[in-house]
Amino acid sequence: MIKKVLRNDVITTICQYRMKLISQRDLIDTLDCETKDTASALFDTIKQELEGCTNGFLSEFYQTLTGEVVEVVGDTQKLFTCPCCGFNTLFEIYNIQQGTGYDICRYCQWEDDGTSDLDKISSVNGGSINSYRAKIIENKNFFYRNKWVI
Ligand SMILES: [Zn+2]
Incomplete structure (x- = not known):
């Protein structure tokens, strides 16, 4: 056992x-x-x-x-979902009223700046959500896929 x-x-x-x-x-x-x-x-x-x-x-x-x-x-800490990769990696989510956000995803490195349009270039990220997703697909060993909760 x-x-x-x-x-x-x-x-x-x-x-x-x-x-x-x-x-x-x-x-x-x-x-x-x-x-x-x-x-x-x-x-x-x-x-x-x-x-x-x-x-x-x-x-x-x-x-x-x-x-x-x-x-x-034991229970996994509940984190927020990254808008780019979908893993629960963020300690806070973008919310302009509450003044929270700009947390950087520990899986795909996307900085949560409130962008929701997949093709919009985000200045803080220097690319779009779709370009970050393409990077994840390119690099299959991009950190550990089983590390984060979906
Ligand atoms: Zn992510």
Whole structure:
């Protein structure tokens, strides 16, 4: 039977491994991260990067780092849907009344600037939604497709 591990514990383990890798490569010194506060800020950044990822992705990541096969359990954070790729990757959605938006999709890199016309050139993105979608199709290994919730 596959061991079940809580999502939050898996994320913490992944962060610890990555922190270890960064310090082994002396990047901590380069980044001037010797103080405890900076190290904890770095930990939080790595952690935020994993928010909204699927449990399947976390399980693969965990296995790669530890060699251990586990089933990741727990609810995935609910994020907003990217208008370009359709994955749930955004921490906030464009809303002019609420003054939110301009979050950059962690899958396709589209910046949510309120564009809905697929062929309209967005100045902040330097292209249209359709041109970004073409880039995703061109590059089949564009990050991990199983990383995000549809
Ligand atoms: Zn996207």
